[in-house]
Amino acid sequence: MKEMEKSPSRGKLPKWKEEELEEVEYEPRSIKDILIEMKNISELIVDLAYSSLLFDNKELAEEVKYLEARMDTLNYEIRLIAMMAARNKRDAERLTAILQIAEAAETISDAAGDIVDIISLKLDHPILPRLIRESDEAIKKLVVSDKSKACNKSIAELRVASETGVRIITIRRGKKWIYAPKKDEKLRAGDIVIGVGPKEGLDKFNAFLEGKTEGL
Amino acid sequence: MSEEEAEKMLLDLKEKAELMVDLAYSSLIYNNKELAEEVYELEEHIDKLNDELQKLAIEDAKKGELNLNEALAIIKLATSTEMIADAARDIADVQLREIELHPILKESLLETDEIFLRVTISPNSILKNKKLGELHLASETGMWVIAIKRGDKWIYDPGKDVCLKENDVVFVKGNKEGKEHFLALAEGREKEL
Known part of the structure; x- marks a missing residue:
């Protein structure tokens, strides 16, 4: 994992493990913000x-796994805030609906976590070797290096889609996720980008993000 | 298997x-x-x-x-x-x-750029009896069909050869901007793609 090599201070734990262990600090965020994040994560995950x-x-x-752990934290936060927000029975009733959705979103992410655990079953071959062989599409996690010319340029400026055929599904920036990023979103050093597209295009994009090539 | x-x-x-x-x-x-x-x-x-x-x-x-x-x-x-x-x-x-x-709740859920629609294809719609492949809905309207419900039958992620039929219930996803155009097409109010 490239991003971990760059920051030795983070220690040897995988990132999602860290998120899981991290103590939940109470930072006042609105229920709305948390719910939006939970909905987005549950769809993406x-x-x-x-x-x-599919792509093994x-x-x-x-x-x-990281998102799953993040979801745990969010579900805890939203429960905390909801309890503090209820002033009377009507409030409480209306808030239960929100908590029900939050709970469901967390269940979805747990299920997604279980699905990826299947990969660690020692299968002789991936469940779907055919798909991996035949499809020229792939999905890849890419890291934007500080040496890359992509830093501080928007997706539109870089012409990612037309130059490489790669569609950016999401960008993770520190703890923040940007889902289905807009064309004017700028890439920054350290961003983790998840892209889907032709293998060749992904390799080209990757080399550029790693700073190995000057342009797309 | x-x-x-x-x-x-x-x-x-x-x-x-x-x-x-x-x-x-x-x-x-x-x-x-x-x-x-x-x-x-x-x-x-x-x-x-x-x-x-x-x-x-x-x-x-x-x-x-x-x-x-x-x-x-x-x-x-x-x-x-x-x-x-x-x-x-x-x-x-x-x-x-x-x-x-x-x-x-509503505020939170509405704050997304991608929208989701459920529309019934009207008998007057120009979309009916056309293959998805020839309609180019994604490029024309910014919306794409993710599922079709035809009677009791579901067609998920329909391919290019699937024809839309009268009374199909179509589930589409896409950008906010494409919503009105797509609705008008499906309901037969708009006759041009």
């Missing part, structure tokens, strides 16, 4: 989990 | 699980009980499908066509998909219960 299985991709599996 | 069958199965489960999550949130966003009921139906369908899949895995393991780990992988996958389906049903359940929705 299903796609990522099955994809990691351990890096994606790790991303799923 | 042949490799080909396994591949089809996995893709099928992926599509259904994603569709259910989409439908469930959409039922809340559009305050739509019909959609929520659709989620319930789909959940029952997935339950059945998963039962069959698990039996198949056990049978194949018995016959020696799958080794134990492979069979276990399929069983686990079915179980997880069922869990996702159940969770989606729980989300839709919020819509079906007679509890007044918290304003925060």
Whole structure:
């Protein structure tokens, strides 16, 4: 994992493990913000989990684990805030609906976590070797190096789609996730980008993000 | 189970699980009980499908066509998909219960750029009897069809050769901007792509 080599201070734990162990600090965020994040994660994580299985991709599996741990934290936070927000019975009733959705979103992410665990079953061959062989599409986790010319350029400026055929599904920036990033979103050093596209295009994009090539 | 069958199965489960999550949130966003009921139906369908899949895995393991780990992988996958389906049903359940929705809920759910629509193809629509491949909906409207419900039958992730028919219930996803155009086309108010 490239991002870990760059930051030795993070220690040897995988990132998702760290998220899991991290003590939950109470930072006042609105229920709305948390719920939006939970909804987004629950939608993204299903796609990522099955994809990691289909493409037998351990890096994606790790991303799923990370999101799953993040979801745990969010579900805890939203419960905490909801309890503090309820002033009367009507409030409490309306908030239970929100908590029910939050709980369901967490269940979805748990299920996604279970799906990627299947990869670690010692299968003689991946469940779907055919798909991996025949499809020229792949999905890949890429890291934007600080040496890359992509830093501080928007997806539109870089013409990622037209130059490489790669579609960026999501960008992770520290603890923040940007889902289905817009064209004017700028890439920054350290961003983790998940892209889907032709293998050649992904390799080209990867070399550029790693700073090995000057342009796309 | 042949490799080909396994591949089809996995893709099928992926599509259904994603569709259910989409439908469930959409039922809340559009305050739509019909959609929520659709989620319930789909959940029952997935339950059945998963039962069959698990039996198949056990049978194949018995016959020696799958080794134990492979069979276990399929069983686990079915179980997880069922869990996702159940969770989606729980989300839709919020819509079906007679509890007044918290304003925060709607606000949160609406704050996404991607939208989801459920439209019935009208007899007057120019979309009917045309193949998806010739319509180029994605480039023309920014919306793409993720599923079609024709009577009791579902077509998930329809290919280019699928024809839209009168009274098809079409589930589409896409950018906010494309919504009005697509609706007008499906309802027969707009005659040009």
